[in-house]
Each structure stands twice: as structure tokens, then as C-alpha cells.
Amino acid sequence: MSASLVFICQELLGRGKSLDFWKLLYVLLKQIHRGRWTESDAIGAQVSFVKWALWYHGYRRPQLQRLVADGSAGSRELLLAFSWLLHCPGLLEQLLARNRVQTGDETSLCTCEDDLPKSQEGPSDAGPEDRVDVRYLQWLNGRLRLQWCSLHAQHQEQCKLLHKIHLFTSGSHMDQNLGHFSVTEADLIRHPESYKQLVQLLDSETTQLEAFLEWKQLEPVYWQWMETVLDDMAEEGSMCESQDAHVEKRRLPEVNSCCPWAVKLAGQMDRLSWDLLALQEQLHQLVAQRRAAWWEKVATREELQKERFSATARKAQESIGLKLRGLTSLCAPQKNRMHGVCRLVLRNNQPASKMPLGQCVSKEAAATVSAAEVIRELQVRKASLQRELQQLQQQCRHRLDGIAEGLEGVICVSP
Amino acid sequence: MLPAGRGRRAAAALKAALGEVAERRRELEQRAARSRALLGRWDDEEEERPQPQAGSSPEHEDKPSAKELEELELLNRALEKALKVRKSILKTPLEAQGARGQKWAGEAHAPKKAEEQQAPVPAEDVPECRKVRAGGKKPLLLKKPSPYQLRAPYRTDPDVKKLQRKVPARCVSQAPRTAGKISSKGVTSKQGRSHRTATGASAREVCAAAEPKETPGLSESAPNEQQSFSGGDSAPGKNSTVAGKQLLDAGKKSCGFLGEYSKKKDTAGAWGRSTSPGTGTLQEKGCQLNLPLPYRKAYSRNSRAWERCRLCQTSADAAAARTHFMERIQTTFCSPKLTPSPAEIEEELRGLQDVPSRLRQYMEAEPADPPTLQREYESLLTLEGLQSTVSQCLQKLQLLQEALESQLRLCPNCPGDVGSCSPACVPARGQTCDSADMSALPLLCYSSLQELRDLFALKVQVSMMHQEIALQKGTIMESQSNFDLEETQLLALHRQPKNPTLCLRALSNHSWSSGSL
Numbered sequence: 001m002s003a004s005l006v007f008i009c010q011e012l013l014g015r016g017k018s019l020d021f022w023k024l025l026y027v028l029l030k031q032i033h034r035g036r037w038t039e040s041d042a043i044g045a046q047v048s049f050v051k052w053a054l055w056y057h058g059y060r061r062p063q064l065q066r067l068v069a070d071g072s073a074g075s076r077e078l079l080l081a082f083s084w085l086l087h088c089p090g091l092l093e094q095l096l097a098r099n100r101v102q103t104g105d106e107t108s109l110c111t112c113e114d115d116l117p118k119s120q121e122g123p124s125d126a127g128p129e130d131r132v133d134v135r136y137l138q139w140l141n142g143r144l145r146l147q148w149c150s151l152h153a154q155h156q157e158q159c160k161l162l163h164k165i166h167l168f169t170s171g172s173h174m175d176q177n178l179g180h181f182s183v184t185e186a187d188l189i190r191h192p193e194s195y196k197q198l199v200q201l202l203d204s205e206t207t208q209l210e211a212f213l214e215w216k217q218l219e220p221v222y223w224q225w226m227e228t229v230l231d232d233m234a235e236e237g238s239m240c241e242s243q244d245a246h247v248e249k250r251r252l253p254e255v256n257s258c259c260p261w262a263v264k265l266a267g268q269m270d271r272l273s274w275d276l277l278a279l280q281e282q283l284h285q286l287v288a289q290r291r292a293a294w295w296e297k298v299a300t301r302e303e304l305q306k307e308r309f310s311a312t313a314r315k316a317q318e319s320i321g322l323k324l325r326g327l328t329s330l331c332a333p334q335k336n337r338m339h340g341v342c343r344l345v346l347r348n349n350q351p352a353s354k355m356p357l358g359q360c361v362s363k364e365a366a367a368t369v370s371a372a373e374v375i376r377e378l379q380v381r382k383a384s385l386q387r388e389l390q391q392l393q394q395q396c397r398h399r400l401d402g403i404a405e406g407l408e409g410v411i412c413v414s415p
Numbered sequence: 416m417l418p419a420g421r422g423r424r425a426a427a428a429l430k431a432a433l434g435e436v437a438e439r440r441r442e443l444e445q446r447a448a449r450s451r452a453l454l455g456r457w458d459d460e461e462e463e464r465p466q467p468q469a470g471s472s473p474e475h476e477d478k479p480s481a482k483e484l485e486e487l488e489l490l491n492r493a494l495e496k497a498l499k500v501r502k503s504i505l506k507t508p509l510e511a512q513g514a515r516g517q518k519w520a521g522e523a524h525a526p527k528k529a530e531e532q533q534a535p536v537p538a539e540d541v542p543e544c545r546k547v548r549a550g551g552k553k554p555l556l557l558k559k560p561s562p563y564q565l566r567a568p569y570r571t572d573p574d575v576k577k578l579q580r581k582v583p584a585r586c587v588s589q590a591p592r593t594a595g596k597i598s599s600k601g602v603t604s605k606q607g608r609s610h611r612t613a614t615g616a617s618a619r620e621v622c623a624a625a626e627p628k629e630t631p632g633l634s635e636s637a638p639n640e641q642q643s644f645s646g647g648d649s650a651p652g653k654n655s656t657v658a659g660k661q662l663l664d665a666g667k668k669s670c671g672f673l674g675e676y677s678k679k680k681d682t683a684g685a686w687g688r689s690t691s692p693g694t695g696t697l698q699e700k701g702c703q704l705n706l707p708l709p710y711r712k713a714y715s716r717n718s719r720a721w722e723r724c725r726l727c728q729t730s731a732d733a734a735a736a737r738t739h740f741m742e743r744i745q746t747t748f749c750s751p752k753l754t755p756s757p758a759e760i761e762e763e764l765r766g767l768q769d770v771p772s773r774l775r776q777y778m779e780a781e782p783a784d785p786p787t788l789q790r791e792y793e794s795l796l797t798l799e800g801l802q803s804t805v806s807q808c809l810q811k812l813q814l815l816q817e818a819l820e821s822q823l824r825l826c827p828n829c830p831g832d833v834g835s836c837s838p839a840c841v842p843a844r845g846q847t848c849d850s851a852d853m854s855a856l857p858l859l860c861y862s863s864l865q866e867l868r869d870l871f872a873l874k875v876q877v878s879m880m881h882q883e884i885a886l887q888k889g890t891i892m893e894s895q896s897n898f899d900l901e902e903t904q905l906l907a908l909h910r911q912p913k914n915p916t917l918c919l920r921a922l923s924n925h926s927w928s929s930g931s932l
Binding site: 048051052055056057058059060061062063065080083084087088089096100101103104106107109111131132133134136137140141143144147148150151152154155156157158159160161162163164165167168169170171172173174175177178181183185186187188189190192195198199202203205206209210212213216217219220223224226227230234259261262265266268269272273275276277279280282283284286287290291293294297312313315316317319320323324327328330340341342343344345346347348367368369370371372374375377378379380381382383384385386387388389392393395396399 | 419422423425426429430432433436437439440443444446447449450451452453454457697698701702703704705706707709710711713714715716717718720721723724727729730732733736737739740741743744745747748749750755756757758759760761764767768769770771772773774775776777778788789791792793794795796797798799800801802804805806807808809812815816819822823825826827828856857858859860861862864866867868869870871872873874875876877879880881883884887888890891
């Protein structure tokens with residue numbers, strides 16, 4: 001991939017095929033951003049997406065944003081942007097990690113918000129005069145709940161099946177870390193001819209990895225080359241910079257508040273601050289209460305006022321020092337927070353069970369996460385979501401109360 | 416009736432949500448079918464490619480189909496009769512006439528036209544009371560799908576609420592069990608599969624229609640609904656217990672096939688086709704299986720390559736050259752890179768999101784009345800520590816908000832909607848990523864079936880809550896403008912305090928406590 005990329009870049013610069021370069025960046029960035037793209041996406045949309053994504057990743061070169069929207073110019077700027085992406089979000093590493101061939105029972109660990117599918121208001125829906133009965137909505141709602149219950153039941157059944165398969169095939173896998181087959185692998189044994197594509201995919205991934213290693217060798221050359229590109233552009237740029245300067249200044253004061261991503265993020269921040277403020281209020285009251293009680297005790301009991309208690313106090317501080325350190329680390333970004341997919345592996349804690357001798361768990365090249373940990377994380381997440389949901393329901397309740405007061409002669413019985 | 420635009424949008428949002436869940440169910444069903452096939456005998460002739468369940472298609476419908484409505488009408492009428500009979504039983508217990516009783520029961524089972532009156536029924540009430548009391552209700556309630564009161568257009572009849580409330584609980588609890596029964600029986604009989612799927616699907620459909628009927632009644636009495644879900648276990652009357660037990664036995668029998676079936680067939684299975692995996696089940700020969708050679712070679716080459724990538728470090732030259740380039744290019748940026756980039760802001764925010772929950776856990780873990788003085792002091796210190804953490808987080812959040820604002824000043828026009836913008840959990844790489852930081856696929860190790868089940872139960876709950884929150888937010892945003900009575904209904908729809916997790920938990924207790932393999 002690396003050598004071909006360098007080759008492609010040179011080719012693009014040589015022939016001035018900016019369009020292809022835009023498209024390349026578009027496709028690559030879409031993969032990282034979990035978007036879907038089609039061949040027929042308009043060049044204007046591609047250009048604006050690439051510009052936005054580069055802004056998102058912190059690229060602030062103004063010349064890029066000034067490139068025309070029809071994608072006909074700017075291959076050198078794009079080359080610089082591409083180099084930025086290689087480093088900042090680690091484009092290559094991310095692509096390799098995302099497009100990993102899945103041979104096992106992979107399950108995603110991410111507890112982040114799933115993207116909702118876009119609910120298009122199709123013209124095939126109810127006609128213009130057809131107003132929606134709220135009982136129809138209730139029916140849909142009930143149906144939705146039932147679907148969730150069914151999904152839950154399906155998952156539970158799948159767990160049993162998976163567990164059985166993992167149990168029955170323990171000890172057969174040549175990779176000691178795994179120890180047993182996944183569903184795909186067991187199926188592969190049964191129907192080897194259906195899985196030729198899987199083998200091909202594995203081979204092509206290996207090729208990509210080898211190319212990546214090659215790229216790592218070539219890296220110094222690449223960066224040096226990029227510096228020369230930057231030099232060239234700096235020379236040219238300084239000539240026309242004076243023209244563009246006032247254009248730049250005009251754009252700056254414009255605050256773009258209609259970005260949906262920003263709106264979503266701002267909403268999350270608001271909710272978080274609301275949550276934290278509520279918690280702070282509660283803690284404030286609790287601490288005041290406890291402190292008052294404590295000082296009362298101190299006033300009444302003489303032993304507390306003596307130095308005898310300072311030893312106890314020191315002990316107390318030590319014993320919870322660890323806890324408090326854990327608290328402060330909560331604020332730090334959690335680097336070990338899992339996203340992405342993991343392969344499910346049954347691992348009995350007793351080493352003496354079905355596994356063959358010589359299975360050393362110390363040979364772990366892979367990071368392992370225990371299910372117990374993930375369950376704890378999920379429970380915390382669930383608690384957060386429940387609070388959020390309750391808050392939203394309260395909002396609804398308030399509005400309903402407001403509405404009820406406005407209605408005359410109507411008594412609203414709330415559930 | 417809701418105003419057209421609002422109502423349609425709400426309906427569209429709900430339909431999209433339904434589509435999402437249905438999609439997940441389909442995918443899961445495919446995987447489950449593969450797993451099931453693997454656990455059966457391996458020398459079955461039929462091609463085990465899982466077909467998309469025929470039963471899943473009716474669930475795509477947005478409106479109750481004509482067939483469903485017909486069934487509902489039928490059940491409606493049958494239940495009305497039952498209720499009238501019951502009323503009359505309570506009033507005047509008298510002798511019954513056998514023939515009339517038969518006729519009445521027969522009428523209840525036969526499909527009818529919509530114009531059929533209910534007048535004949537009261538006339539027969541008195542004579543056949545005893546017969547009805549003895550066994551008339553049984554066939555009705557044992558018949559699957561269960562009858563309940565539902566009159567188009569889905570009005571609630573206060574008289575029948577008591578009976579109606581208990582039945583849908585059984586419906587819902589039957590549905591997953593039916594699903595379980597279908598799936599476990601599916602391996603043994605392919606022909607029966609489509610039929611059972613259809614039955615199960617229709618059971619599900621009717622229950623699906625039953626379930627929403629539940630909702631108007633529930634919006635007036637939430638605690639009862641909880642009781643009905645959890646009380647579904649101790650079913651009202653022996654009738655449903657019998658039905659439940661029948662299903663349970665069937666489920667147990669079919670689920671137990673894995674053990675007995677293989678033993679039985681083993682002796683007779685010598686004539687099985689001798690393909691390379693051999694005959695028998697996974698249970699027997701699972702430990703002796705080997706992956707085919709081409710796959711093994713590809714797999715080991717692949718994992719070696721990943722290992723090499725993981726160990727490969729950026730060379731010093733490359734790192735130096737890269738840093739130099741980065742510094743230079745940053746000098747050409749319009750604003751010096753002091754603030755965190757939007758990607759970093761998002762990542763930091765993600766890290767903060769669960770902090771309130773965790774801190775609350777700590778806070779609630781502190782005892783209200785500590786026994787000893789030292790404990791009390793410790794408790795006080797902990798709480799003070801929590802306080803300072805909260806203020807730290809608030810400060811950090813403030814910084815992030817300011818950073819976001821300053822970044823937004825340079826934001827280009829955002830293309831399209833959020834879905835295409837926000838990265839899928841992109842862990843923001845720091846400025847120094849010297850190592851490739853690529854490891855093999857991380858492993859999620861579980862040690863028991865219960866752990867696995869808890870894990871997935873929680874995942875489903877979290878997903879469901881995400882969706883519910885999104886729908887709720889949509890509703891609130893919709894109702895920002897001037898309000899009216901219909902909007903009250905819309906709001907009331909979403910503010911049901913029905914606890915979804917309770918629903919799932921009760922369900923899981925109910926359907927899986929006894930359905931062990």
C-alpha cells in the first residue's frame with residue numbers, strides 16, 4: 001500500500017488529477033468516519049466532506065479551505081493534507097484496524113451512541129390529508145418494545161449456542177491464545193469450499209500488512225520529500241499571500257453554528273454539565289451535613305482535640321488516598337477505553353480443564369479484556385443513560401403539567 | 416389526530432427505529448442459524464445455508480394487515496362472549512344444556528363475518544352456564560394465540576381491563592419462548608420449520624398487536640403493568656399455566672435433543688456420508704477437529720504479520736523527519752495549534768461522560784451512619800474528595816466548551832447530517848504515535864455462560880436506551896411550539912414510566928429460568 005500510495009501521489013501531481021485525489025481522500029476518510037459512500041456521490045459533496053473532516057482532525061491550513069468546490073485544483077494541498085492525516089489520526093493504522101478480517105465471533109464493545117438511521121419522510125407515506133392517529137403511534141411504540149424483547153431473547157439463545165460451540169471445540173485451535181474455534185471456523189471445517197473467499201481476504205490483509213511494514217522503512221524518505229513540497233509551496237505562496245490575506249480576515253468572524261456535529265456535541269456538553277452541577281449540589285449538601293456533625297463531635301469529645309487523634313487521622317487519609325487518586329484519574333482521558341470489536345473467547349480460569357498441556361497464557365500477544373470488566377462498564381453506562389432518560393421524562397412531565405394547567409375544565413390524571 | 420407533519424415525523428421516527436431493530440434481528444438470526452446447524456449432525460444431506468426466516472417479513476409491515484385485523488376481530492368477539500358468559504355466571508349460576516354449550520364453543524372457533532351479532536350469545540347464557548364454567552373457558556384461553564378484548568379502533572373497554580391485562584403478558588412471554596421453541600426444533604425438522612415459523616410469526620404478530628393495545632390501558636396504570644409483566648409467571652388461573660407448561664415441556668424436549676439425539680443416532684449413523692469432517696455432532700468430535708490446511712497457513716501468516724506490525728517502531732530518522740515536517744506545516748496554519756482539535760475535544764468528552772455515574776456510585780457507597788470515628792472521618796474525606804473531583808470535571812468541561820467555540824469559528828460548511836460526520840469512535844491519536852500501536856484483535860474473555868448472557872443482556876439494554884433517548888428527544892423537540900391536546904397525547908406516549916429494563920429483566924427471568932439446556 002505504501003509504495004503504491006507514493007506512486008499514486010506522484011502520478012496525481014504529475015497529471016494534475018486533483019479529482020482523483022479528492023476522491024481518494026473522500027473514500028479513506030469515510031471509512032474512518034463510519035460513513036457510507038457510493039460511486040455516484042457528487043464531487044461537491046466529496047469536497048465539502050473532505051474539508052470538514054480535515055477541519056475535524058485539526059488541519060488548519062487556509063489554502064485547503066479555499067480550494068474550489070469542483071475539485072479541479074489543489075493536488076499539492078491535498079498531498080500536504082494527506083501527510084497530515086498519516087500522522088494525526090494515524091490514517092493507515094486506523095484503516096488496517098477497521099478493515100480487519102473477522103474470523104471469530106467478534107462483538108463490538110463500544111458503548112457510544114449508535115447512529116440513528118435517517119428517518120426519511122417518504123412520499124409513499126400517508127397522503128397529505130391523512131393525519132396520524134396517536135393510537136397508531138402507540139401501536140408502533142408497543143411493537144417496538146416487543147421487537148426489543150425478541151431481540152433480547154434471540155441474543156440469549158445465541159449466547160447458549162456460542163457457549164456450546166466454544167466448549168465443544170476447546171483445545172482444537174492451533175492458536176493457543178484462542179483455544180477453541182469460532183462459529184466461522186467451525187463452519188469452515190464443515191464446508192471448506194464456501195470459505196475460499198475468507199482465505200483470500202486473509203491473504204490480502206497479510207499483503208497489506210507487509211506493505212505497511214515496507215512503508216515504515218520508507219518513511220524517512222517520504223517526510224523529507226514532503227518538506228520539499230512544502231518548500232515549493234511556500235515560495236509560491238508568499239507571492240500571492242498579500243492578495244488572500246484580507247479574504248481570510250473576512251471569513252474569520254463567521255461562526256458556523258449550524259454544524260450538526262457541533263450541535264450534538266454541544267448538547268452532550270450541556271447534559272454533562274447539568275449532571276455534574278446536580279451532583280455537585282447534592283455533594284455540597286451532604287458534605288455540609290457531615291462536616292457539621294463532625295465538628296459537633298469534635299467539640300463534645302475531648303479526645304479528638306488532642307494529638308492522639310492526629311495519628312488516626314493520618315491513617316484514615318492514607319487508607320482512602322488510593323481511592324481519591326482513583327477519583328482524580330477519572331477525569332483523565334481513558335486511554336484504555338475499548339472501542340471497536342473484540343473476539344469472544346471462552347477461557348476457563350482453571351488451567352487444568354480441557355486445554356492441552358503447554359498452553360501458556362503468558363504468551364499473550366493480544367490484549368485481553370475480561371467480560372466482568374465490560375459488564376461493569378456497561379452497568380455504569382446504563383446508569384448514565386437511565387438518568388438521562390429520567391431527566392427527559394421529567395421534562396415531558398413538566399410540559400404536560402404546563403399544558404394541563406392551561407386547559408380549563410379538564411382534569412389530568414398523571415400515571 | 417395529530418397535526419399531519421408532526422404525526423408523520425413521529426411515525427417515521429418510530430418506523431426507522433423498528434427498521435433498525437428488525438435489521439439487527441435478521442443479522443442475528445442468520446448467525447444463530449449457522450450456529451444451530453453446527454450443533455446438529457454434520458452429515459445431514461440438506462444444504463445448511465440459512466434462509467432468511469419467512470416469519471420475519473410480516474414484521475416489516477407498518478400497519479396491522481387485513482389478516483391481523485380479521486384475527487383481532489375474531490378474538491375480540493370470542494372474548495366478548497367469554498366475558499358476557501362470565502358476567503352471567505356471576506349473576507345467576509344455573510344448569511347448562513350440553514348441546515347449546517357445544518354449539519357455542521363451536522361458534523367461537525369458527526371464523527365469522529364482521530356483521531355477526533352478539534345478540535345470540537346472551538340468549539344462550541343462562542342455560543349453558545355450568546358447562547361454560549366447567550370447561551368452556553379452557554379452550555378459549557388455551558388456544559394459541561390467546562384471545563383478548565380489542566375493538567377497532569382499539570378502544571379500551573374498562574370492564575375487560577382486568578382480564579386483558581394478564582393475557583398480553585403471557586403473549587409476550589410466549590413470543591420469545593415460541594421463538595426459542597421454533598429455533599431449537601428447526602434443526603430436527605426442516606419441513607416443519609416454515610410452518611412453525613409461520614405459526615410463531617402469526618403468534619408474534621397477534622401478540623404484537625396485542626401488546627400495543629396494552630399501552631392505552633397502561634398509560635393510566637403503570638404499576639399494574641409492572642405487575643402484569645412480573646406476574647405473568649404466576650399465571651392467572653390454571654389455564655395459562657397449563658399452556659405455559661406445555662410450551663415449556665416442548666421446549667425442554669427439543670432443547671434436550673443435543674444430548675439424547677446424538678447418542679441415539681450415533682449407533683445408527685454409521686451409514687452417514689463420510690466427508691472429511693466426518694459424521695456425528697460437534698459435541699462428540701469437537702476436540703479432534705482440525706482446520707483445513709490452506710486456512711491454517713493463511714491464518715498463521717496473517718497473525719505473524721500483525722505481530723511484526725505491532726513490534727515495528729517508527730525509526731528515529733522517520734520520527735525526526737516527521738516531527739520537523741509537522742512543525743513546519745503548523746506554522747502555516749491560520750491559528751496556532753494551542754487548543755485541542757475537534758477530534759480531541761470529542762474524545763475528551765467521551766471520557767467524561769460516565770464520570771457522574773461513577774462518582775454517584777462512590778457517593779452512594781458511603782454509609783449514612785458510620786460506626787466508628789475513623790470511618791466517619793474517612794467518609795468525610797471521601798466526600799470532600801468527590802466534591803473536588805466534580806469541580807475539576809466542571810472546569811475541564813468549561814475548557815472544552817470554550818475550545819469547541821473557538822474551533823467552530825473556523826468550521827467549514829458541514830456536509831449533510833450528523834451520521835456522515837461523526838467518526839465511529841475514533842480514538843484521537845496523540846501527537847506522538849511512535850509505535851504503530853497495532854495489536855492483534857483484542858480478546859474478550861468470558862468464563863461462563865452466565866457471564867456471556869449478562870454481557871449481551873446489558874448490551875441490548877444499552878442500545879435500547881440509546882434509541883429510546885433519541886426518540887424522546889425527538890418528541891420534545893417536536894413539541895417546542897404551541898401545544899394542544901393532541902400534543903399531550905404525543906408527550907404522554909413517550910413519558911410512560913414503563914421501565915424498559917424491568918421489562919427485559921422480567922422477561923429474562925420468566926423465559927429463561929427454566930428453559931435450560
